[in-house]
Amino acid sequence: MNMTLILLAAGDSVRFNGNKLLYEINGKPMYRYIIEEIDQLPKDLFFRKLIVTQYDEIMECMKDSGYKIIVNRDSRLGISHSIHLALKELEYENTDFLFAVCDQPYLKSFTIEALVKGFYESKKGLACLCLKGEPGNPAIFAGSYRKELMELTGDKGGKKIIRAHPSDVFLLEAESADELKDIDKLSDEFE
Incomplete structure (x- = not known):
């Protein structure tokens, strides 16, 4: 397996009314949850780990974590810009991307591991976690999809590519709807 993990942590939290990634849930900043779940995974699951962020607090916390920190000071350009920055860092790497x-x-480590294993076992070029067949995050792209990822613009992420190639997608049904729940508004945490 030759998989690179790319954590996207550069969003502007427009609908949240503050920096949602630093918002504390049960005494812990939201972004720490996925990092702690990833820390529970087998060390050889990912070839490299990157985090793309604009936030100094996240950079400071992650500086000795084993992640390559990619700074995104143009988050207004949308999620595609974070994707492009990560892929440019990996320009000469022959790797797949999660x-x-x-x-x-609420995403769990065993779900991430099952997604990676299912991707390789399926021999497909794309994979994502889903709920009732509806694609969500995380998502995996074989290296052969690098060009299409680099063609994304604005706030359009990889879901566009997944929808364009349905026969090449491995879908892993989430065990719980909570795992796919992303917190976009302050009220989302309490729904």
């Missing part, structure tokens, strides 16, 4: 967002605090 993209995950840091506003899904």
Whole structure:
């Protein structure tokens, strides 16, 4: 397996009324949840780990974590810009990519591991966690999809590519709807 983990943590939290990634849930900043779940995974599951962020607090916390920190000071350009920055860092790497967002605090390590294993066993070029067949995050892209990822613009992420290639997608049904729940508004945490 030659998989690179790319954590996306650069969003502007427009609908949240503040920086949602630093918002504390049960005494812990939201972005820490996925990092702690990833820390429970086998060390050889990911070839490399990157985090793309604009937030100094996250950079400071992650500086000695084993993640390559990619700074995104143009988050207004949308999620595609974070994707492009990560892929440019990996320009000469022959790798597949798992993209995950840091506003899904209920995602579990065993789900991430099952997604990676299912992707390789399926021999498909794409994979994502889903709920009742509806694609969500995290999502995996074989290296052969690098060009299409680099063609994304604005606030359009990889879901566009997944929808364009339905026969090449491995879908892993989430065990719980909570795992796919991303916190976009302050009220989402309490729904």
